[in-house]
Amino acid sequence: MAKGKNAVVFFCQECGYESSKWMGQCPGCRQWNTFVEESVPVRAAGGSSPSGQTKNRPSPLSEISLEEEDRISTRMSELDRVLGGGLVAGSLTLVGGDPGIGKSTLLLQVCRNLAEDEKEVLYVSGEESLKQIKIRANRIGDFNAHLKLLCETSLDSIEENIRRTGPDVVVIDSIQTMYRESVSSAPGSVTQVREATSVLLQLAKGLNISIFIVGHVTKEGTVAGPRVLEHMVDTVLYFEGDRHASYRILRGVKNRFGSTNEIGVFEMESAGLKEVLNPSEFMLSGKPEDANGSIVVCSMEGTRPMLIEVQALVCHSNFGIPRRQTIGTDFNRVNLLIAVLEKRLGLSLGSCDAYVNIAGGIKIQEPAIDLGIAMAVVSSFKNKTIDNKLIAIGEVGLSGEVRGVSMIQARIQEAAKLGFTTCVIPYVCMESVKEVAGIKVIGVKSVKEAIQLL
Numbered sequence: 001m002a003k004g005k006n007a008v009v010f011f012c013q014e015c016g017y018e019s020s021k022w023m024g025q026c027p028g029c030r031q032w033n034t035f036v037e038e039s040v041p042v043r044a045a046g047g048s049s050p051s052g053q054t055k056n057r058p059s060p061l062s063e064i065s066l067e068e069e070d071r072i073s074t075r076m077s078e079l080d081r082v083l084g085g086g087l088v089a090g091s092l093t094l095v096g097g098d099p100g101i102g103k104s105t106l107l108l109q110v111c112r113n114l115a116e117d118e119k120e121v122l123y124v125s126g127e128e129s130l131k132q133i134k135i136r137a138n139r140i141g142d143f144n145a146h147l148k149l150l151c152e153t154s155l156d157s158i159e160e161n162i163r164r165t166g167p168d169v170v171v172i173d174s175i176q177t178m179y180r181e182s183v184s185s186a187p188g189s190v191t192q193v194r195e196a197t198s199v200l201l202q203l204a205k206g207l208n209i210s211i212f213i214v215g216h217v218t219k220e221g222t223v224a225g226p227r228v229l230e231h232m233v234d235t236v237l238y239f240e241g242d243r244h245a246s247y248r249i250l251r252g253v254k255n256r257f258g259s260t261n262e263i264g265v266f267e268m269e270s271a272g273l274k275e276v277l278n279p280s281e282f283m284l285s286g287k288p289e290d291a292n293g294s295i296v297v298c299s300m301e302g303t304r305p306m307l308i309e310v311q312a313l314v315c316h317s318n319f320g321i322p323r324r325q326t327i328g329t330d331f332n333r334v335n336l337l338i339a340v341l342e343k344r345l346g347l348s349l350g351s352c353d354a355y356v357n358i359a360g361g362i363k364i365q366e367p368a369i370d371l372g373i374a375m376a377v378v379s380s381f382k383n384k385t386i387d388n389k390l391i392a393i394g395e396v397g398l399s400g401e402v403r404g405v406s407m408i409q410a411r412i413q414e415a416a417k418l419g420f421t422t423c424v425i426p427y428v429c430m431e432s433v434k435e436v437a438g439i440k441v442i443g444v445k446s447v448k449e450a451i452q453l454l
Contacts, residue, residue, distance in 0.1 A: 010035045011190035016228035038185045072168075072210065075113040078265060078275045079106070081304075082237060082250055084258015087169070090208040091257065092201050094229055096215045097239030102248050102266070102273055103214050106239075107171050108133070108140060109272050110212075114169055115146035122167040126153040126177030140272045153187065155180045155196050162203055172200065174214040175229070190228055197229050230254060245361055247282070248273065252302075262302035280307035280418055283360045289388055293380030296391045296420070297372035298411040299364050305407070305414035307391070309359040310369060312376035317353045328358025329373070330365055337374050337396060344400035345448055347381060368405040370396035371424065374447050375454065384454045389421040392450065400447045404428040412436050424450055 010019045012035055017028035022035050071086030080086050083093075095103050111121045125133055130151055137143055148165065152158050155178050162170060172178065178196040179187040186192065197213065204211045215229065230236050236254035241247055250264040265276040276282045284307055288294060293312040298305050317323065326334045334356050341347050356373060358364055371394035379386050393411055394402040405411075408429045415423050416439040425433070427443035444450045 008037060008039050010037055013190065016190055016194075036189070038189055038191050040185075040191055072114070072119065073117075074110045075117070076110065076264075076275060077277070079110065079250065082252040082255075082262045082264045083235065084252075084255055084262075087210050088234070088257045089168075089210055090204055091234045092197075092204045092211050092213065092232070093235040093237065094213045094215055094233045095237045095239065096217055099216050101239045101241065102268055103239055104128075104173055105136065105140070105268075106250070106266070106273050107173065107212055107214065108137060111147050111169070111171060112137075112141060112143055115144050118146060119169055120165070120167040121147045121169045121171070122150060122162065122165060123147060123171045123173070124150045124152060124158055125173050126151070127174060139270065153177050153179060155199055159199060159203065162207070162209065166207070167209060169210045169212070170200075170203075171212045172214065174216055176216055193228055194232075197232050201232060240363070242361055247276065247360070249362065259302060263304065280305070280414060283308050283362065284418070287359070287388075290385050292383050292385050293376050295372050295376045295379065295386045296415075297369040298391060298393050298415060299366045299369055300407050300411065303407075303410075305411045307414060307418060308362060308364060308369075310372045310376050311357045311359055312373065312380045313355040313357075314349065314352050314377055314380040317351055322349075322351060323353040323355075325354075326356045328361065328363050329356060329369070333367075333370070334373060336398070337370060338377065340396060340398060340400055340447065341374060341377060344446070345378070345451060347378065349377075349381065352381065367395040367403075368393055368411075370394060371402055371444075371447070371450055375424075375450055378451050379454060382454070386454060387422060389419065390424065390453075391415045391420045391422070392424045394424070394426045394444070394450075396447055402426045402444050402446060402450065408433060412439060412441060415439060424453065 010022050012026040012028060014031045014034045015026065015029040017026050019035065025032050026034050071088055073086045074080055095107065097103050111123055115121050130149055133149055150161060175193055175196055176188040179192050180195050183192055183195050200211050200213065203209060213233065234256045235252065238251050238253055240249040240251055246267050248266040248268060250266065252260055252262045254260060265279040265282065266273040267276050284296065287309050295310055296307055297310050298307050324335055338349050338354055342349050354377060372392040374396055375386065375392050393405060393408065395405055397403055404426045408425060412423050412433060413436055416436045421439055423439055423441050425441060425443055427445045430443040433441055
């Protein structure tokens with residue numbers, strides 16, 4: 001095919017898988033009906049320079065100097081935690097999440113803080129007008145002249161403004177609205193999103209500018225999701241939580257400058273997002289007292305321990321097939337734990353409906369909450385109240401044994417800080433536990449031993 005012509009390819013809108021023909025199911029992400037037809041320019045073969053010499057040459061690993069990256073504080077400790085200590089100059093950060101979850105509000109607050117620290121900030125919006133941004137900014141607070149706003153969707157114009165003004169931080173809201181005139185695909189397509197991200201990546205590295213990219217995720221797959229961009233950016237942050245609820249969780253799933261799986265907790269208020277410095281206390285607010293089927297567990301989110309209430313409701317089934325339902329945890333895991341309780345403890349749960357809920361709407365997949373779920377189910381089944389000051393930590397195996405979990409000392413200290421007096425942990429972890437004032441630690445080898453505490 002001659003140079004300058006376009007080739008027709010098919011892209012998966014969910015994961016970016018590329019194919020020469022249309023397929024009903026994507027081989028990459030296994031989703032149905034996500035392939036769209038797009039035309040991409042064909043480049044001429046042979047990418048060597050005219051002189052035949054390469055610009056870059058290999059360097060010995062021993063000669064590479066390792067210096068600590070200078071980080072810029074966003075003055076939001078929860079966001080700095082997720083970023084690994086602050087914003088790194090020359091980094092490209094993707095902030096993803098459902099529409100309306102609070103991505104633009106968070107980044108506008110970050111821009112305000114950075115502008116107050118006399119950092120030059122450019123906020124580029126392709127979805128809102130200047131007046132719409134001004135209305136939202138008035139709810140957040142006062143902004144100084146170091147923050148510049150630009151309403152533009154042409155990437156060529158945005159690149160020209162960035163090179164001319166030379167800001168320290170740039171926010172692109174959102175990447176799905178940006179387009180490059182040399183690419184024939186529509187804005188939001190996989191080709192346009194990839195091309196736009198590639199240009200922004202070159203600007204970030206070449207001019208040493210920190211760039212935030214906002215990306216929307218939709219369940220229908222009508223927009224090219226941020227999963228296409230994850231391998232191109234330095235950091236990937238995802239906003240989680242129900243937009244109708246007050247709390248938001250910012251989770252780091254990729255970070256080249258820090259640890260992953262860190263979370264930051266925010267609460268949505270009329271004046272913007274407020275940091276929740278003690279998520280455990282926030283999640284346990286409103287916990288009922290002297291109610292059966294309720295227990296507190298501890299889950300590790302990165303390096304942060306978080307106390308969460310697990311609720312269970314077990315009642316006699318009015319139908320031939322008992323119903324099982326879970327909210328906030330793995331459905332199959334709960335079924336497995338119920339089977340363990342039936343087999344190892346002899347409980348007749350086969351004729352009962354069972355409902356398990358993680359209070360607060362947060363989603364937890366860590367196996368360390370297994371023991372708490374099992375104790376909550378038995379508590380509801382036998383109408384036995386669990387002590388309000390008791391917390392359970394441990395993974396449950398198919399033989400009914402309670403297996404060890406990581407970072408047990410941090411979990412116990414978090415429980416003691418919030419006033420819990422008894423902590424049930426795996427017996428194998430007892431050797432590594434140091435004494436913590438105000439809390440009694442009990443080691444159990446099996447679920448049966450833990451249930452006897454009720």
